[in-house]
Amino acid sequence: MCDFKDKVVLVTGANRGIGRSIAEQFAVLGANVAVAARSKQNAEAVAEELGGGAAPFVLDVDDVDSIAACVKAVLERWGKIDVLVNNAGITRDGLAMRMKEADWQAVIDSNLTGAFNCTKAVLRPMMKARSCCVVNISSVVAAMGNPGQPNYCAAKAGLEGLTRSLAYEYADRGLRFNAVAPGFISTHMTDALGDDQSAALMEKIPLKRLGTGEDVAKAVIFLASEDASYITGQVLHVNGGMFMG
Numbered sequence: 001m002c003d004f005k006d007k008v009v010l011v012t013g014a015n016r017g018i019g020r021s022i023a024e025q026f027a028v029l030g031a032n033v034a035v036a037a038r039s040k041q042n043a044e045a046v047a048e049e050l051g052g053g054a055a056p057f058v059l060d061v062d063d064v065d066s067i068a069a070c071v072k073a074v075l076e077r078w079g080k081i082d083v084l085v086n087n088a089g090i091t092r093d094g095l096a097m098r099m100k101e102a103d104w105q106a107v108i109d110s111n112l113t114g115a116f117n118c119t120k121a122v123l124r125p126m127m128k129a130r131s132c133c134v135v136n137i138s139s140v141v142a143a144m145g146n147p148g149q150p151n152y153c154a155a156k157a158g159l160e161g162l163t164r165s166l167a168y169e170y171a172d173r174g175l176r177f178n179a180v181a182p183g184f185i186s187t188h189m190t191d192a193l194g195d196d197q198s199a200a201l202m203e204k205i206p207l208k209r210l211g212t213g214e215d216v217a218k219a220v221i222f223l224a225s226e227d228a229s230y231i232t233g234q235v236l237h238v239n240g241g242m243f244m245g
């Protein structure tokens with residue numbers, strides 16, 4: 001079950017947080033993991049820590065040339081990409097009436113356009129290889145909305161729509177597209193929450209804890225595995241029960 005030996009997995013934003021956990025879990029299961037990060041040093045450090053089949057690649061999802069160069073380098077090294085995990089993302093929170101155009105655009109660019117461009121770059125090699133898949137990291141707020149995050153909620157809701165559209169477009173080529181929507185996960189992104197915000201949050205989580213990167217990684221592994229071969233166009237929520245659909 002969930003054997004990724006000889007599989008090639010590209011994880012964006014793999015140098016920390018959820019992306020690092022995802023890269024680590026795939027590495028444990030024997031995959032060749034392309035640890036993609038904006039900084040060469042960060043990518044190298046994580047690839048070295050993971051060992052085995054992990055290798056570092058530079059990737060800025062805001063830059064189409066960087067995406068093309070990264071995909072080319074991964075294909076040169078391993079000849080294929082079986083799994084793409086679009087994990088890289090940012091927040092630039094603020095109420096809509098005060099939100100700067102640049103903050104709106106940056107969040108749409110990294111979380112949505114970046115994922116689209118990374119996916120577009122792997123589509124041809126994936127269609128050639130068949131039986132490949134993409135897992136997008138969305139967020140619970142795509143479905144719930146969140147005051148102070150109109151840009152982020154719009155980007156993640158867009159990512160889920162993109163996931164479903166691509167699932168239709170490439171099903172007959174053997175490709176699957178799914179998303180994982182984490183709730184609140186303990187990472188650099190949630191470190192920014194104050195004590196009051198964290199306490200209020202805990203009230204809303206029936207399982208009474210923040211999630212971990214590993215909780216998210218396990219859902220990603222499942223969707224990328226053969227066990228999920230009949231699942232496409234879906235969003236899997238990993239949120240301790242704070243949103244049940």
Ligand code: NDP
Pocket residue numbers: 012013014015016017018019037038039059060061062086087088089090110114137138139140181182183184185186187188189190
């Ligand atoms: P972190 O802030 O800890 O990590 C974000 C990662 O994305 C970093 O590796 C960062 O690289 C990378 N990144 C940001 N912008 C770019 C870019 N332009 N090109 C390449 N890499 C980039 O966040 P999390 O680990 O918490 O979040 C990971 C994903 O999970 C995101 O998509 C986020 O939206 C989603 N998510 C997180 C939740 C949470 O509670 N933590 C909840 C729901 C969803 P660098 O180190 O260079 O900045």
